[in-house]
Amino acid sequence: MSKNAKHYDYYKVEGPAVKTLIAGYDAIEKQRKEIIDGILREFGAAGYTDSAGWGDKGGLIQNLAWPSDHQFPCQMTVKKRDFIGDQHVIIARGKANTTEGREFNKKLDASLRAANEKLKSLPVWQAYIIEHYGVLRTGFGSAADRGWGISMLTTYGGRCPGRDDCLLFAIPNSKAKEPGEVKHGSVEIPAEFQQLTYGQFYDLTTVTEKEDAE
Known part of the structure; x- marks a missing residue:
């Protein structure tokens, strides 16, 4: 015990x-999957980390995670290294001291906000x-x-x-x-x-x- x-x-x-x-949750789960799959495809990500907090069941996307050998369109700063199953992945942001990096982050943040706005009304199980x-x-x-x-x-x-x-x-x-x-x-x-x-x-x-x- x-x-x-x-x-x-x-x-x-x-x-x-x-x-x-x-x-009734089947329809919600399907919609959540479509939204999450959409942003993963948009950025070529392998997965994501979800929101966390006291009482938070992880309904929102916090970060995207890419394969460690992913070819980004700009220079990146690796924030964290981890695994999804047996796959080595990284959480990264565009280098903020480059124009390309700032543009990448701007696009990423806008897409995350849009996805999370939709996910707010589609709770996890x-x-x-x-x-x-x-x-x-x-x-x-x-x-x-x-x-x-x-x-x-x-x-x-x-x-x-x-x-x-x-x-x-x-x-x-x-x-x-x-x-x-x-x-x-x-x-x-x-x-x-x-x-x-x-x-x-x-x-x-x-x-x-x-x-x-x-």
Whole structure:
């Protein structure tokens, strides 16, 4: 059992309305893919990094990533090196002290803004289901085992494995009265949510090898 497990409350919601909600994401996912594929093709990129933040599920494009041997139209400054699978990629910007570099950055930034403006209304899967039920909450969890720091928690959720009509959620339950915990706002749990124990949640979210084989 994770030491942060006690800092969440666990729920499931199921039924025909949930099935309709799940099926409704297909169209959003298709539109997101078209927008993202479009900007990747425009700049010959191999992938991208998404937005990040406390409660942010990564719905926007932060940077594009190119193959390390990509031929750019101008001199570039490499900001970061990484891998997408086995492919070595770079995150880069045009050299700001050259006219060509500045023009490249201007075009790139304009395309990123345009793509992200469209993506704002097309949430990623977790944001889609969390926003639908209005259960986004952040909170603090347990202190780190070594050194300084404390866990930063946020609502997460997804489909119950093997079902197309059931969703599972974990919602931070930090209580200000407990040492080292801070309450971050409140959410109204929908009436159709059924509360689970951590053990029930774990069993539902953990697909065993036996279940996979069936």
